[in-house]
Every structure is written in structure tokens, then in C-alpha cells.
Amino acid sequence: MLAYFGVRSAAAVAGTPMLAAMACALTPLGRRTVIDDSPEAISAFLRPRPVRELPGVGGKTAALLGEYGLHTVGDVADVPQHTLQRLLGARAGRALYEHARGHDTTAVDPTPAPASLSTEHLFPRDELDPAAHRRILLALADDLGARLRATDQIATGVTCTIRYADLTATRRSRTLPEATQHTVLLARAAYTLYDSLGLQRARVRSMTLRADALQPAERATRQLTLDASDDKPLAIEAVADRARTRYGHQVIYPAALAISSRPPSARQWDRGRR
Structure with missing residues (x-):
């Protein structure tokens, strides 16, 4: 050293x-x-x-x-x-x-889970439409949720970063009421962060969504209480996960993303623990 x-x-x-x-x-x-x-x-x-x-x-x-x-x-x-x-x-x-007595059963993991997961979408051209922004946030939340569930992790916070045409950026974070791995709840948090920015005709170059402070799913202190309206999305989510495991991520995605022939693509990365 x-x-x-x-x-x-x-x-x-x-x-x-x-x-x-x-x-x-x-x-x-x-x-x-x-x-x-x-x-x-x-x-x-x-x-x-x-x-x-x-x-x-x-x-x-x-x-x-x-x-x-x-x-x-x-x-x-x-x-x-x-x-x-x-x-x-x-x-x-x-x-x-x-x-x-010197006994310690703590396992040493040579490949620890990342502290965060991030996914990013770069628009082919600067995007002004808020509806398009929200579709991308849903796509990013869908991607993060699938990855969290696949790795048996939960996120305790969410960060949204908006980069504009002039290459400046705005970042907003929030701690979730309860740690989650569900797309519907991650998307809800992302929409809240986006709405807090109050963007008016902003030319957006890229959007990044990050799941923060990850923990193993078994550390959840209690089962998240969901509204009845969330039951159907969560049931569909489980089916979608099984289909994606077998056929790939792009085989199924939220209907709101079907405005084009293909769902938005995203770049992904993990950030290790420090």
C-alpha cells in the first residue's frame, strides 16, 4: 500500500x-x-x-x-x-x-453484492416530451426491479439523475418508506422524484435511475403492505420474471412501453461497496 x-x-x-x-x-x-x-x-x-x-x-x-x-x-x-x-x-x-471463545461464523464473500444498481437511457435526440420521460422512467424501474429480484436484493433508496442538452445535470434522491424490489414501487418513487424537479420544456439528453443502499432480501424487517391496486401488477411481475429467465428480458415488458416496436434500451452497471 x-x-x-x-x-x-x-x-x-x-x-x-x-x-x-x-x-x-x-x-x-x-x-x-x-x-x-x-x-x-x-x-x-x-x-x-x-x-x-x-x-x-x-x-x-x-x-x-x-x-x-x-x-x-x-x-x-x-x-x-x-x-x-x-x-x-x-x-x-x-x-x-x-x-x-473466538467462534465466528461470518462467511467471507470474495464477490460481495454491489452497494447500488444503476441503469441509464440515452435518448437518440434531446427529448422535451414529459410523457416520453415518464415512459423511460418506467423502463428503468422495470429493469432495476427485475435485476433486484434476480439477485434477491432490496433497495432502501432511489436516485434519479436527469442530464440536459447543455450537459448539466440534476439529481434527486429519496429514501423509500420500506425497502423494496418491486417495479411498481420503484417506478412510483421515480415519478415522485421527476415531478419534484418541475421541468418545463426541458431538453433531456439522458436519464439514470439508481437503486441505493442494497440489502439481501431476507433482511427485510416485514412484508411491505401494498394497496389492493398493486396486487395485479405484482402477480404479473412474478410471471414476467419467469418468462424473462427463460426467454430473455425483452420478451415481456410493461404495456405502457409498447408505444414503439421495441421497449427502450438501457445501459446497466453495478457499484461495489466501499
Whole structure:
């Protein structure tokens, strides 16, 4: 890092992501730490550390544990799991019990999911018609929704970027009421962003729609409550996804995009997590 980028860094190697992260936080810049995978080496590293250095232990939890004389990781490691669960709850107590013993089931994903998905449409000529703008927003939302569902992700925000004939651009973002992967809801958010711009006879060169702050679909806290009018589009959406998986994306698309012989095309890209 120093030779290539001029940045001093620290590194740590251990048998689990948790141990490596804890060791790296203690390693001086320009140095590295290696923790052997033996139980003795793990115990020697962990037991003297303050309990607040374990993942998931904040100030309040550390203070609560301190009231019971549990100040170090070693103190916690000597306590039965059921005792920790009585203090912190079943899930948090079990996690702390495992972490204090150096156990970490976090998987290392060499190809993490992108932090955002974007899709763009470049008009063949500068477009003034608001109806054409809205059709493109629907096409972009349709593309994003299909990609989110195909990768089992949900978006918690949407960003719309409008680029004009003079190459200036306007960008608007909003956080969704609930994270979603459904085209109808992404399109609704895109229309809201577009309407907020109040464009009057604007010559639009391109439009970009981005799904932000992506999360795995299983992290959704609850099922989104939809209006009854959304039931049919969502049922059609599921059928369309199956058809596209088998025959390609262009085989089926929203009827509002059928004004021409082909639906609008879009460029796509993913933005990785930083």
C-alpha cells in the first residue's frame, strides 16, 4: 500500500474475520499481526481484551456486564451461556458467548453484492416530451426491479439523475418508506422524484435511475403492505420474471412501453461497496 499508493496501513491475519478485525485495530501502522489458529493462541489474544472490543458490545452492554464483574473477554468466556442470555437476551447472549471463545461464523464473500444498481437511457435526440420521460422512467424501474429480484436484493433508496442538452445535470434522491424490489414501487418513487424537479420544456439528453443502499432480501424487517391496486401488477411481475429467465428480458415488458416496436434500451452497471 505504501509503495503503490503512498498510504501507510496495518494488516492482521487470523482464522476468523472477527479475530482479524480485532487484531488489525490493535496493530500499528506499517506493521502486521498474525494470530495462530490454535486454541491457545486465540485464548492468549482474546482473554485480556476489554469486553467492549467484541463485536456487538456497545457502551450500554459493556456497562451492564461491568456491573456483574465482567470486564474482559476472559471474564465473559468463563460465564455459562444461559447466564449471559438472562442478562442480554437469548440471541445477544448466545452471540457474546460464542465471540468470547473466538467462534465466528461470518462467511467471507470474495464477490460481495454491489452497494447500488444503476441503469441509464440515452435518448437518440434531446427529448422535451414529459410523457416520453415518464415512459423511460418506467423502463428503468422495470429493469432495476427485475435485476433486484434476480439477485434477491432490496433497495432502501432511489436516485434519479436527469442530464440536459447543455450537459448539466440534476439529481434527486429519496429514501423509500420500506425497502423494496418491486417495479411498481420503484417506478412510483421515480415519478415522485421527476415531478419534484418541475421541468418545463426541458431538453433531456439522458436519464439514470439508481437503486441505493442494497440489502439481501431476507433482511427485510416485514412484508411491505401494498394497496389492493398493486396486487395485479405484482402477480404479473412474478410471471414476467419467469418468462424473462427463460426467454430473455425483452420478451415481456410493461404495456405502457409498447408505444414503439421495441421497449427502450438501457445501459446497466453495478457499484461495489466501499
